[in-house]
Amino acid sequence: MPTIALVDDDRNILTSVSIALEGEGYRVQTYTDGSTALDGLKTSPADLAIFDIKMPRMDGMELLRRLRQKSDIPVIFLTSKDDEIDELFGLKMGADDFIKKPFSQRLLVERVKAILRRANPKEAVPQKENEIKILERGQLKMDPERHTCTWKNEGVTLTVTEFLILQALATRPGVVKSRNALMDAAYDDQVYVDDRTIDSHIKRLRKKFKAVDDEFEMIETLYGVGYRFKE
Numbered sequence: 001m002p003t004i005a006l007v008d009d010d011r012n013i014l015t016s017v018s019i020a021l022e023g024e025g026y027r028v029q030t031y032t033d034g035s036t037a038l039d040g041l042k043t044s045p046a047d048l049a050i051f052d053i054k055m056p057r058m059d060g061m062e063l064l065r066r067l068r069q070k071s072d073i074p075v076i077f078l079t080s081k082d083d084e085i086d087e088l089f090g091l092k093m094g095a096d097d098f099i100k101k102p103f104s105q106r107l108l109v110e111r112v113k114a115i116l117r118r119a120n121p122k123e124a125v126p127q128k129e130n131e132i133k134i135l136e137r138g139q140l141k142m143d144p145e146r147h148t149c150t151w152k153n154e155g156v157t158l159t160v161t162e163f164l165i166l167q168a169l170a171t172r173p174g175v176v177k178s179r180n181a182l183m184d185a186a187y188d189d190q191v192y193v194d195d196r197t198i199d200s201h202i203k204r205l206r207k208k209f210k211a212v213d214d215e216f217e218m219i220e221t222l223y224g225v226g227y228r229f230k231e
Contacts, residue, residue, distance in 0.1 A: 003028070166205055174231035
């Protein structure tokens with residue numbers, strides 16, 4: 001079963017969430033601060049991480065920033081803050097989901113399952129080898145099975161959510177995808193996100209591709225309608 005890294009300075013949350021996740025068969029690695037977690041994840045990588053935002057020594061945002069330099073592991077934030085700016089900032093840095101405290105253990109477990117299904121679609125739904133196709137659109141190449149993406153033969157590291165959004169756009173170049181359609185492609189039915197979440201992911205996608213190719217302009221915005229991948 002997948003390994004979950006749980007990082008929170010509240011030992012009650014560490015204990016209760018660990019019990020809930022282990023009850024579903026997951027292995028759980030716990031850390032009480034961001035600095036210890038960063039070191040731990042280097043030596044013992046996990047399949048998904050759950051970070052509290054407010055922690056001593058290194059907060060969750062800084063932990064995510066440093067982690068994203070070398071890893072595209074899916075990350076869920078736990079936050080007691082109501083300020084949506086923190087969520088938008090976290091999404092821009094590559095977080096996959098947010099859950100506000102206090103939260104139900106059942107909700108968190110379902111979010112974990114949903115993200116892991118998106119990260120490993122071939123495990124969720126068995127597929128024949130010839131059904132898993134590499135997507136090629138001009139200079140773009142995406143391999144869903146290996147979760148790899150290249151532009152002009154240069155690797156572009158994407159989070160699970162970013163990969164699914166780009167895949168939805170590139171599958172039908174020239175066709176406009178509404179934000180709702182992109183939400184459906186990237187999130188399970190039980191997960192609600194708003195328009196700004198999709199916009200944040202699109203901005204981060206563009207930034208990542210422009211880091212490889214400054215002239216990248218393949219993702220077009222149609223204001224009031226949605227986005228499309230150029231033909």
